[in-house]
Amino acid sequence: MVDLLPHVFGCHSIVKTDIVRADGIYLYDKDGKRYVDFEAGIWCAALGHNHPRIKHRITEQISQVVHLAPQLTSNLAEEATTALLEHTSFPDGKAVFLSSGSEAVELGIKIALLYTQKKKLLTFSRSYLGAYGFAGKGLSPDCWAQVDIGACVKCPKEKCGVSCPHLAAFRLDETAAFVTEPVLASGGMIAPPAKVVSFLANEVRRSGGLVVVDEVTTGLGRTGKWLGIEHFEIESDISAFGKALGNGYPVSAVAMKREIAERVEGEGFYYVQSHQNDPLGCAIAKEVIAVLHESNLISRTKESGKYLGDCLRKLAEDHTVVSDVRGLGLVYGMELKADYFDDARSFEKIFDMMLERGIVIGVRPKQHLLRFLPPLVIGEEDILSMCECLGDVLTEIDNCGVGRSG
Numbered sequence: 001m002v003d004l005l006p007h008v009f010g011c012h013s014i015v016k017t018d019i020v021r022a023d024g025i026y027l028y029d030k031d032g033k034r035y036v037d038f039e040a041g042i043w044c045a046a047l048g049h050n051h052p053r054i055k056h057r058i059t060e061q062i063s064q065v066v067h068l069a070p071q072l073t074s075n076l077a078e079e080a081t082t083a084l085l086e087h088t089s090f091p092d093g094k095a096v097f098l099s100s101g102s103e104a105v106e107l108g109i110k111i112a113l114l115y116t117q118k119k120k121l122l123t124f125s126r127s128y129l130g131a132y133g134f135a136g137k138g139l140s141p142d143c144w145a146q147v148d149i150g151a152c153v154k155c156p157k158e159k160c161g162v163s164c165p166h167l168a169a170f171r172l173d174e175t176a177a178f179v180t181e182p183v184l185a186s187g188g189m190i191a192p193p194a195k196v197v198s199f200l201a202n203e204v205r206r207s208g209g210l211v212v213v214d215e216v217t218t219g220l221g222r223t224g225k226w227l228g229i230e231h232f233e234i235e236s237d238i239s240a241f242g243k244a245l246g247n248g249y250p251v252s253a254v255a256m257k258r259e260i261a262e263r264v265e266g267e268g269f270y271y272v273q274s275h276q277n278d279p280l281g282c283a284i285a286k287e288v289i290a291v292l293h294e295s296n297l298i299s300r301t302k303e304s305g306k307y308l309g310d311c312l313r314k315l316a317e318d319h320t321v322v323s324d325v326r327g328l329g330l331v332y333g334m335e336l337k338a339d340y341f342d343d344a345r346s347f348e349k350i351f352d353m354m355l356e357r358g359i360v361i362g363v364r365p366k367q368h369l370l371r372f373l374p375p376l377v378i379g380e381e382d383i384l385s386m387c388e389c390l391g392d393v394l395t396e397i398d399n400c401g402v403g404r405s406g
């Protein structure tokens with residue numbers, strides 16, 4: 001493979017380096033070729049790239065103050081906090097602004113452990129939660145327990161109970177936090193069944209544990225509601241935000257109920273990182289929330305999400321390679337049949353085939369999944385033309401697979 005950026009550490013693939021401009025749902029390369037970005041960057045540019053109000057607010061704030069020491073935080077932190085909390089179920093709670101979704105999830109979990117004085121954490125298998133090791137489940141196998149999301153999705157029972165063989169082994173009474181994503185986007189676009197989410201949330205809470213909701217991908221409109229958790233009949237105690245909150249700028253937040261914050265503050269909890277409550281990040285977050293508030297973008301997302309889902313399902317009917325289409329709002333996945341592909345590289349070729357046609361989609365070879373999380377401002381016309389291109393690509397695969405030998 002050609003090394004496009006020979007001095008850039010190669011911890012992921014790089015296929016294109018000449019994107020020089022972005023505007024709304026479009027990216028432009030140096031030759032002026034236009035691409036429709038069905039990944040919204042990496043699910044961040046919810047209002048569209050280079051949104052005029054965000055651009056204006058950034059320019060304005062940069063000329064005032066970008067960064068401050070935590071003990072000198074500007075009043076923007078309070079303003080952004082109240083704006084964010086207004087859309088949670090605990091508007092009188094507290095929040096802190098950070099730099100990445102991983103950090104927000106991790107801090108939320110730390111707070112839950114401290115508040116409950118319990119040691120175990122529960123989540124679904126295939127949750128992502130973050131990359132920093134602690135919240136990312138891999139490095140702390142002793143405290144994490146995982147409910148098999150595959151078994152829950154297939155389970156035909158109407159209600160969940162302690163007698164369920166998939167749930168019986170968990171010490172829900174010892175659990176500090178049930179940590180869940182409203183849609184497991186990185187985990188394969190799987191919405192956990194409401195019955196199991198309610199059961200686990202209620203059981204954990206009954207013994208003094210908390211519900212931590214990772215809204216990094218689903219928060220701020222992406223599912224057609226302000227928060228992903230609104231699709232369920234449970235309340236969050238602590239919520240983590242990221243991605244859309246900065247519309248591409250790295251700002252995240254963790255928000256929590258007031259009694260949790262006050263108890264943990266009272267115990268002298270200390271947490272400082274370089275860009276905590278930075279004026280620039282807070283100004284952007286506040287403006288993103290204001291734009292969402294003042295526009296009809298969230299209800300529009302519900303409609304455009306339905307349109308995207310219908311178009312993808314129509315493709316599934318017409319193409320034998322498609323095994324499933326699933327999603328909510330503008331978080332959609334299309335699973336393809338593994339036996340049409342020789343290997344991961346041959347699956348990745350779908351990315352190139354779509355790119356040639358001027359469209360960026362997400363491609364996850366391990367899950368045989370195509371992902372669609374465009375900016376929320378996407379219109380039906382662009383959804384339709386993406387689906388037409390995808391239809392051509394799927395026809396090619398139906399006929400002979402991609403990279404199939406023989």
Ligand SMILES: Cc1ncc(COP(=O)(O)O)c(C=O)c1O
Nearest residue numbers: 100101102128129130216217242
């Ligand atoms: C649900 C969820 N949580 C947390 C993260 C981590 O966010 P970040 O990449 O900003 O650290 C991601 C990133 O994809 C995510 O999808």
